[in-house]
Amino acid sequence: MNNSESIKIPATDYPVHPIIASRWSPRAYDSKPIEKEKLQRIFEAARWTASSNNLQPWYFLVGLKGDEVYRKITATLVEFNQLWAVNAPVLVLAIAKTTNSGGDQNRSFSYDLGQAVTTLSLQAISEGIHSHQMGGFDASAAELAFEIPEEYKVLVVFTLGYLGDAGILHPNLQKLEMSPRSRRPVSETVFTGSFGHQADFL
Ligand SMILES: Cc1cc2nc3c(=O)[nH]c(=O)nc-3n(C[C@H](O)[C@H](O)[C@H](O)COP(=O)(O)O)c2cc1C
Incomplete structure (x- = not known):
């Protein structure tokens, strides 16, 4: 296991499946x-995501x-993302x-696409492949560059690739690569009774 990999395994409030962690x-x-x-299996995984009316947007x-x-x-990425994303093979x-x-407008298009990306990211990590989503890019430029029809939107760019050595990164990025992940506790996220009221089972 590479150094950054062990730092990034979180101390969860409750145990979760190793693929998620x-x-x-x-x-x-x-x-x-x-x-x-592996690419075939990663995108196959996305295919089996749930979606509103099974529209698979x-x-x-x-x-x-x-x-x-x-x-x-x-070329569509913001400079910060270009700095590191160009290392990824995909x-x-x-x-x-x-x-x-x-x-008519599908109200769930972004929700469903997000779920599909999560599904494929979990298949990817089960194959030893990491991913990193980016909102820092010019969506209009991407839509133009790839002649994407008007009723379609590019919502995110993501990498796929095997983990590399943090030493290849700019020193500021190395710090991020080697710092632990953090999250709000489950108790501040899951409620019963009314919003903000901690669930009894926690
Ligand atoms: C919609 C979305 C947009 C993001 N945009 C960027 C981005 O432009 N640049 C970047 O370095 N990380 C970006 N991230 C990565 C998040 O910062 C990262 O997922 C978050 O800090 C949690 O870290 P983890 O994925 O390692 O658990 C984005 C993630 C998502 C889901």
Whole structure:
């Protein structure tokens, strides 16, 4: 296990499945490409996500390091994200169809796309592949660059890749890579009776 990996396993309030505990968002990636079979399984996992009316509003545009799609996705990232994301062997645009088959707005498009990305990120970590989502990119530029139709929106860019050595990062990013993950306690998140009233089972 790489140094950053052991630091990132959280001290959970209650025990959770190791796959959940071991997902985190690294910025240092190894240059090793991801095997085709792993990519197939990662995107297959997303396919089986629940969605409102089974509309499956998720779509993914995948760039492999060295190809034109990857280069164009990189160009849409804010400078901070470009600094580290260019180490990842795979960059993906996560796209949602915002309308249903009748052309009306699907109120769940972003919720459902988010769930699909979570599903694939858990399949990925079960395969030893890390992911890191980014909202820091120019969505309009991405939509233009890839001729994405009007009723679709790019909501997030994410990396996929094997964990690399934190030493490849800028010193400020190394600090983030080596610091523990934190979360609000479950007791401040799960309520009964009324909002803010801690659930009795906790
Ligand atoms: C919608 C979304 C947007 C994010 N945008 C960025 C980003 O632009 N740059 C970045 O470095 N991390 C970004 N992150 C990563 C979060 O900062 C990270 O998930 C959070 O700090 C929790 O850390 P963990 O994923 O390691 O548990 C984003 C995450 C999500 C879900």
